[in-house]
Structures are given as C-alpha cells and as structure tokens.
Amino acid sequence: MTSAAQTRPAPRRTLRRGLRVIATGFGEQRKVLAVAVLGSAIYGVMTVAMARVIAHLVSSIVEPAVAARSISGGQVWTIVWQMTLAVLLTVVGVVLRRVGAGIAFFNLNASYRRRVTRQYLRLPLAWHHRHPSGQLLSNANADVEATWNVFQPLPMAIGVLVMLAVGSVEMFRVDLWLALIGMLVFPALFVANLVFQSRMSPRVTLAQQLRAEVSEVAHESLEAGLLVKAMGREEQETARFAEVTNRLRVAAVEVGRTRGTFDPVIEAIPTFGTLAVLAVGTARVSSGDLDAASVVQIAYLFSVLAFPVRSFGWVLAELPRTVNGWDRVAGVLRARGEMTYGDQPLPFDGQGAVGLEGVSYAYDVAERSDLGREGVTGSESAPTERVTAVRDVTIEIPPGQTTALVGPTGSGKSTLVNMVLRLVDPTGGVVEIDGRDLREVRQGGVPEVATLVAQETFLFDDTVEGNVTLGRDADETDVEDALRVAQASKFVAELSDGAQTRVGERGASLSGGQRQRIALARAVIRRPRLLVLDDATSAVDPAIETAILDGLRERSDGMTVLVVAYRKSTIGMADRVAYIERGRVLDQGTHSELMDRCEGYRRLVTAYTREAEERAAVAADEEAS
Numbered sequence: 001m002t003s004a005a006q007t008r009p010a011p012r013r014t015l016r017r018g019l020r021v022i023a024t025g026f027g028e029q030r031k032v033l034a035v036a037v038l039g040s041a042i043y044g045v046m047t048v049a050m051a052r053v054i055a056h057l058v059s060s061i062v063e064p065a066v067a068a069r070s071i072s073g074g075q076v077w078t079i080v081w082q083m084t085l086a087v088l089l090t091v092v093g094v095v096l097r098r099v100g101a102g103i104a105f106f107n108l109n110a111s112y113r114r115r116v117t118r119q120y121l122r123l124p125l126a127w128h129h130r131h132p133s134g135q136l137l138s139n140a141n142a143d144v145e146a147t148w149n150v151f152q153p154l155p156m157a158i159g160v161l162v163m164l165a166v167g168s169v170e171m172f173r174v175d176l177w178l179a180l181i182g183m184l185v186f187p188a189l190f191v192a193n194l195v196f197q198s199r200m201s202p203r204v205t206l207a208q209q210l211r212a213e214v215s216e217v218a219h220e221s222l223e224a225g226l227l228v229k230a231m232g233r234e235e236q237e238t239a240r241f242a243e244v245t246n247r248l249r250v251a252a253v254e255v256g257r258t259r260g261t262f263d264p265v266i267e268a269i270p271t272f273g274t275l276a277v278l279a280v281g282t283a284r285v286s287s288g289d290l291d292a293a294s295v296v297q298i299a300y301l302f303s304v305l306a307f308p309v310r311s312f313g314w315v316l317a318e319l320p321r322t323v324n325g326w327d328r329v330a331g332v333l334r335a336r337g338e339m340t341y342g343d344q345p346l347p348f349d350g351q352g353a354v355g356l357e358g359v360s361y362a363y364d365v366a367e368r369s370d371l372g373r374e375g376v377t378g379s380e381s382a383p384t385e386r387v388t389a390v391r392d393v394t395i396e397i398p399p400g401q402t403t404a405l406v407g408p409t410g411s412g413k414s415t416l417v418n419m420v421l422r423l424v425d426p427t428g429g430v431v432e433i434d435g436r437d438l439r440e441v442r443q444g445g446v447p448e449v450a451t452l453v454a455q456e457t458f459l460f461d462d463t464v465e466g467n468v469t470l471g472r473d474a475d476e477t478d479v480e481d482a483l484r485v486a487q488a489s490k491f492v493a494e495l496s497d498g499a500q501t502r503v504g505e506r507g508a509s510l511s512g513g514q515r516q517r518i519a520l521a522r523a524v525i526r527r528p529r530l531l532v533l534d535d536a537t538s539a540v541d542p543a544i545e546t547a548i549l550d551g552l553r554e555r556s557d558g559m560t561v562l563v564v565a566y567r568k569s570t571i572g573m574a575d576r577v578a579y580i581e582r583g584r585v586l587d588q589g590t591h592s593e594l595m596d597r598c599e600g601y602r603r604l605v606t607a608y609t610r611e612a613e614e615r616a617a618v619a620a621d622e623e624a625s
C-alpha cells in the first residue's frame with residue numbers, strides 16, 4: 001500500500017497544480033460553469049441583501065408596529081412580498097449554482113471516462129501487460145471522479161468571495177465598530193478552516209486508500225471463494241480481511257477525532273462573533289450611536305456567512321485528491337503505445353498463409369507500474385527486467401491447412417500466437433500474413449481476416465446468439481451453422497430458450513466446455529481466413545474436440561487453422577506440427593516425422609497420451625460403478 005505521506009505532494013505545489021487542473025476543467029465546461037458562478041454570485045449578493053431587507057423591515061415596520069402595539073394588513077403584506085422576493089432571488093441563485101456545478105461535474109466525469117477507456121482500446125497489449133486491470137478500473141472510475149470532485153464545492157466558494165466582499169462593504173457602511181468585529185471573526189474562521197483541512201486531508205486520503213484496500217481484499221476473497229473453501233483457507237482470509245478493516249477503523253476514528261476537535265471551534269467562532277456584535281451593538285444603541293435594526297442586520301450577516309465560508313475548506317480539502325487523480329488519469333492519456341500502423345490492407349485474395357521469420361519477443365516486466373508517477377514525469381516507469389519468451393523463430397504456416405504448435409508449458413506458444421494476430425509486435429524479426437508484413441497493415445486489417453479463440457473464454461451477460469454475433473449482422477442460419485461447427489447446437493437447443501437464452505455473468509449458467517464452444521462459434525461465424533485456437537478446447541471432451549476440428553477442416557472456404565495443442569488427438573489431426581521449447585522451434589514437420597526424430601516432442605506427446613489413457617480409465621471405472 002502507498003502511504004498517505006508518499007502520495008501527498010507539498011502543499012504549495014498541490015495548490016498550484018490543483019489550480020491548473022481547475023483551469024483545465026473551466027476551459028472545458030466554460031458555459032455551464034459560468035452559469036454556476038453567476039448563480040453563486042446572485043446567492044452571495046442576495047444573502048447580504050437579505051440582511052439589509054430585514055434591517056429595513058425592522059426599522060420601517062416592526063419597530064413602529066411594536067411601539068404602536070398594532071400592525072396593519074398593508075404592513076404585513078409589505079413584509080411578505082419583500083421577504084418572498086429576496087428568498088426567491090436567493091433560491092434562483094442556489095438552483096443555478098447547484099445545477100451548473102452538477103452538470104459540469106458529471107460532464108467532466110463522462111468526458112474523461114470516455115477518453116480513458118478509448119485510450120485503453122488504443123494502447124497495445126504490451127502496455128496492458130504492464131498495468132494490472134484493477135489499476136485500470138480505478139483510473140477510469142475513482143481517479144476521474146477524484147479529479148473533478150473539486151467542482152462540487154468550487155462555485156459555492158467563488159460565491160462566498162462575492163458574499164464576503166459585499167458583506168464587508170455593508171458592515172462598514174452600517175457601523176465601523178461592528179465591521180471591525182467582522183474583520184476579526186471572518187479571517188479567524190478562514191484560518192481555522194485552513195488548519196482543519198490541512199489536518200484532515202492526509203487522514204481522509206489514508207482512510208480512502210484503506211477503503212479501496214478493503215474492497216480489494218473482499219473482492220479477491222469472494223472471487224477466490226471456491227479456492228478458499230477447497231483449501232480450507234477461511235481463517236487466514238478472515239484474518240487478512242480483519243487486519244485491513246482494523247486499519248481502516250483506526251484511520252476512520254482518527255478522521256472523526258480530528259473533526260470532533262475542530263468542529264466545535266469552527267462553530268464557536270461565529271457564535272462568539274454574534275455575541276460580540278450584540279454586546280457592542282447594544283452599548284452603541286443605548287448611547288444613541290446606532291439603531292436596533294442595524295444590530296439585527298449585522299448579527300444576521302454573521303450567522304448566515306459562517307457556514308458558506310467553510311466551502312473554502314472543502315475546496316482546499318479536495319485539492320490533493322484532484323492532483324493525485326489527475327496525475328493518474330493524465331498518465332493514461334499521455335501513455336504512448338509503441339504500436340504503429342501502416343496503410344495497407346491484407347491481400348484481398350490471400351488464403352491465410354502465415355510466415356514468421358527470425359521472430360523474437362521479450363516481455364518488459366516493470367516491478368510496479370505507477371501511473372501517478374508517469375503522470376508527474378510524463379514518461380512511463382522504466383522496466384526493471386526483460387523476459388525473453390520467444391527467440392529467433394522461423395515457421396511457415398501453409399494456407400488452408402491445420403498447423404499445431406506443441407511445446408511444454410511456458411515455452412512461448414501463446415506469445416507466438418499473439419504476434420501472429422498482431423496483439424503484440426515482435427522485438428525482432430517479421431511476421432507476415434499472405435506475404436504482407438503485419439506492421440504495414442492498416443489498423444483493423446488483421447482482425448478482418450484472422451480470429452483468435454483464446455485460453456480464457458469471456459462471455460457477456462447476453463443471449464447465446466448475442467455472444468456469437470457480438471453485434472454483427474448475421475441471420476439465424478449463420479448462427480446455427482457456427483454453433484453446429486463448434487459442436488454447440490445440441491446443448492444450445494436444450495437450453496430453455498435455445499439460442500435466445502441469456503448465459504448470465506461471464507456465462508455462469510454454462511459449463512466450461514459449453515462456454516468454450518460458444519466462443520468458438522463466435523470465431524467461426526466471422527469466416528476468418530486464419531483461425532487461431534490457443535488451447536481453446538481444453539474443457540471440451542476429446543471426442544467433441546475431434547468433431548470440431550473435423551468440421552473446421554471440412555468447411556468449403558479452406559480456412560487456415562493454427563492450433564496450440566495439448567492432446568494427442570488434436571495433434572494427430574494437424575497437417576503439420578511445430579515443436580517449441582524455451583521459446584525456440586526445435587523441429588517442424590508432420591506428427592509422425594517428429595515422433596521419429598525429435599526426442600523432446602516424443603516425450604511430451606507420450607505424456608499427453610498416457611494422461612489421456614488414465615483419464616479414460618477413470619471415466620470407464622466411474623461408469624461401471
């Protein structure tokens with residue numbers, strides 16, 4: 001966890017940088033914020049004007065009425081309309097301020113969320129490898145909100161400036177002595193607020209960080225619910241959660257204690273001010289230097305100005321969060337992916353041939369990626385280590401055939417596949433589809449012809465059909481055909497609403513093998529020239545997997561299939577096999593050629609065969625018993 005002290009920049013720098021962020025927000029929401037500031041100014045002027053209206057009514061109606069011990073209907077009516085008008089104008093000011101501030105705040109949030117998420121889509125996979133998804137979620141959500149939250153109290157604080165300026169003139173106009181009390185009270189209130197906020201700010205930041213940590217631990221524990229139960233880790237998880245919630249409790253109590261110490265002082269200052277006004281005012285009324293209405297006016301001003309003055313404190317309290325949030329958001333927006341695109345399409349008449357020539361790839365492993373830091377420095381944090389996953393690989397994948405990539409775990413198969421689809425660029429060598437270097441292909445050109453079905457299946461909380469088409473125009477026959485090739489027709493027909501059945505969050509209502517088949521149908525319906533299966537049928541029964549691969553081979557459109565294979569049955573169906581170990585291709589050829597001449601390949605495939613036999617024996621036993 002980052003400590004509050006680490007994340008809190010120096011106050012003066014925070015003020016300067018915070019004001020710069022505020023200026024950016026003003027620049028983007030000029031009109032709406034102008035309305036909010038106008039509303040706030042109306043509110044400020046009207047608050048002071050209200051005191052004058054009250055003083056006027058006291059001297060012109062209330063005092064004579066008290067002296068005469070009677071009041072006419074006309075006098076009551078005058079009080080009613082003058083007060084109503086003053087209140088109405090104040091209300092208009094408040095409404096304009098609140099609506100303006102709210103719209104500006106939500107507009108800025110929406111606009112920056114859109115920019116951040118658009119940037120995520122633009123940035124290459126290599127950048128995403130370096131930034132955990134939790135951090136990206138926080139950038140798009142909490143950090144954007146933290147950046148612009150300052151716009152909620154800001155218009156009110158601006159209105160208070162107007163209010164204080166007009167109020168001071170009014171106090172001096174009424175009486176010098178009472179104005180001098182005001183000149184002591186309001187600065188004292190202002191300073192008390194500053195001290196309060198400077199004490200509160202780090203404590204609130206710490207509590208916020210801990211709140212995020214609590215939800216992170218809770219989220220992780222819930223996500224790993226099955227694992228926790230299966231491994232009997234309930235007590236450890238409970239202790240982990242208790243530890244972080246206890247730290248949050250201590251931090252929250254500290255926030256409460258600070259508030260508890262300052263609140264009475266901040267409340268007391270204007271109250272003492274009012275008492276002083278009454279004491280001095282009464283003396284001046286008895287000496288005939290002042291009338292009672294003026295004392296009422298100033299006492300009223302003291303009581304109504306005390307609360308809005310606190311909005312300065314709220315703005316100052318928000319500034320550290322504004323700066324932190326902005327650093328993180330700007331870090332994402334400034335990030336430059338190293339992926340550039342050409343302007344060529346892939347050859348129109350290509351057949352999905354793939355060529356890898358001397359291809360290498362190394363992952364940048366940053367110890368910890370901190371977008372906040374990137375935002376401050378304007379550059380990405382330096383990677384501390386490079387892990388070479390693929391070294392000098394040359395493979396020809398012929399069109400219209402099925403090629404299997406085989407290799408032990410961690411040998412670089414998925415990395416190779418990612419390069420074939422240009423999800424990442426090789427750090428050395430060239431990857432081609434139909435003879436064209438992928439770096440020359442225009443953006444979106446590769447996904448038009450090549451489709452990946454990845455190791456991890458993701459289904460949206462939508463219908464089966466929606467998950468297969470992903471919003472593309474496709475008629476029912478296309479969906480049925482894709483489901484048939486993916487060997488999914490039978491179980492989909494048995495669902496309550498067939499292809500119109502909703503599959504739940506991440507496809508929770510389906511089994512792993514069913515989810516994989518829907519993901520496969522999603523790829524098939526696109527009729528890609530090149531279909532890449534990265535362990536995409538691991539949860540599917542071997543017999544069904546064989547039927548799927550048969551179906552793919554039989555398709556008349558002569559699709560090229562590249563399959564990362566872990567089963568003897570899958571490997572056996574491939575026209576060609578490339579065997580990889582520690583990022584290098586050790587051999588390529590047909591399955592039987594490799595069995596004859598490649599020791600590592602033979603050992604691995606024999607292990608796969610043994611595993612399949614053992615599994616079949618267990619299944620037979622279970623059936624017999």
Ligand SMILES: Nc1ncnc2c1ncn2[C@@H]1O[C@H](COP(=O)(O)OP(=O)(O)OP(=O)(O)O)[C@@H](O)[C@H]1O
Pocket residue numbers: 129363364365387388389407408409410411412413414415416
């Ligand atoms: N995002 C990443 N950051 C750093 N290193 C990575 C990353 N992804 C993979 N690697 C490393 O690259 C090497 C190759 O990984 P890759 O996933 O390509 O292997 P694989 O053959 O597909 O493995 P498996 O069969 O287990 O899926 C491994 O040593 C792995 O630790």
